[in-house]
Amino acid sequence: MSLGISAPGGRQSQALRAADQAESGWTLTERTHSSNVTRMKPNPYAADLGGRDPLEALEDTPQEIRRLVDSWPAERFEKSYAPGKWSARRVLVHLAQTDLALGTRVRFALSQDGYAAQAFSQDDWIGIDDGVDAKTALEAYLAVRRLNLAMFRNLGPAQRERAFTHPEYGTLNVWWVANQMAGHDLHHLEQLRRIE
Numbered sequence: 001m002s003l004g005i006s007a008p009g010g011r012q013s014q015a016l017r018a019a020d021q022a023e024s025g026w027t028l029t030e031r032t033h034s035s036n037v038t039r040m041k042p043n044p045y046a047a048d049l050g051g052r053d054p055l056e057a058l059e060d061t062p063q064e065i066r067r068l069v070d071s072w073p074a075e076r077f078e079k080s081y082a083p084g085k086w087s088a089r090r091v092l093v094h095l096a097q098t099d100l101a102l103g104t105r106v107r108f109a110l111s112q113d114g115y116a117a118q119a120f121s122q123d124d125w126i127g128i129d130d131g132v133d134a135k136t137a138l139e140a141y142l143a144v145r146r147l148n149l150a151m152f153r154n155l156g157p158a159q160r161e162r163a164f165t166h167p168e169y170g171t172l173n174v175w176w177v178a179n180q181m182a183g184h185d186l187h188h189l190e191q192l193r194r195i196e
Ligand code: NI
Pocket: 023, 094, 184, 188
């Protein structure tokens, strides 16, 4: 099965394993991180983002996902990239939920001093919206992303550095979330590319 993304050596597979670990338990692995998040826990999807500008990736990846699945017949959305993993439809629901949750987290962080974010379980969340079809999930993801992208684009330097706390990640800032979201998209794009 083609992975769809070429990567030198074993770097990509290592990155995917680390991201899978982060995905399942929202735990963190130690790795280097970009300068704008120095002293913070590393973004678990940094390797997926690969040094790209997060704003550019946040704009492009949803469109890439849309183009990828545009011509899929309905039954393909029920297929998974690996045994026991989410179907394509659930991946799309998860992407929409993630933009809702993380976009909301950023808005709280921007508007409240000392904001303490709550963790959420992606496995508990997925069942909540499991009744939705793939097209609805995709449209929700694309629409909420447009809103979030406009928000991220509008942030000044102080807003990007606006800090909040997370029970597992510790002290983070708003721009860390932008990088997290951008890498997270690419992580799931890679999964969708593996569905035949
Ligand atoms: Ni995810």
